[in-house]
Amino acid sequence: MTALTPQNTPLLGFIGFGAMATRMGVHLRNAGYGVIAYTPSGKSGDPAVEILPTARAVAEKADVVIACVPDDEALEASMYGENGALVGMKAGGVLLNTSSVSPEATDALLAAGRAKGVTVLDAPVSGSTPEAEAHALVILVGGSVEDVANAAPIFDTIGKLTIHAGPSGSGAKLKLVVNGIMGAGLTALAETVSYGLASGLDRSMLFDALDQVAVISPHHKRKLRAAKTGDFTSQFPSRLMQKDMRLLVDAIARQAIPAPTLAGALQVLSLGRHAHPNDDYSAAIAIMERFAANDA
Known part of the structure; x- marks a missing residue:
């Protein structure tokens, strides 16, 4: 397979073109790739990017297809059926699935691609919209060494680092691990902040102190600073964070591994999805603050 450079694969077709994909698309266009897309909304x-009416139409026209959809259901709707991307792809084509979906959906897409002679790489990304904009995403890829190397020019254009997680399906599994740590860390912050406020600590002092200690990651410090000012502008919406934690808890249960911390975190994130579905998932901190104020 020839490396997927702008010279060899001039036109990339996005299936799903939301907040993350549009930022990836800017980097790809700046590198010399052409970009077209399909979105269910048609927007x-x-x-600068042409929106086509179906996923199939994008796949028929593009040299490489990049899926960037929110969940298993959206992946199924856009990949299969008479207007799905797979129908439009030709043998020898390449499909890069950057979506965060279940291992089962990942395996099903791989099998469907193989049946058509299409190379499918599961390549979800670690990072939110600020990382996508700053070319700072980490791409987590499952597939053969050769296929990952051939796709490297595209991955290098949208991210700062590509991690080859292992054979097909490994990228999707690693993404669940990463997002599980992210979600559980945020819920731990939300609960401990709630305790600090309920016990009488000054709110500004508490948030400022947590911004200085080494035990909190830079990502979660960013979320704390947003929560301090009540700015929950979405970088990673609550509905998607809860979805990823739900997929992880389900996957862990299938392995019969106890994970009470993650199961508990899912409940807090479910509160966040219920109350603030399209706000940033750090809104869970505000929910727990209301408990501290006896205003839940």
């Missing part, structure tokens, strides 16, 4: 955040 694009980038007026």
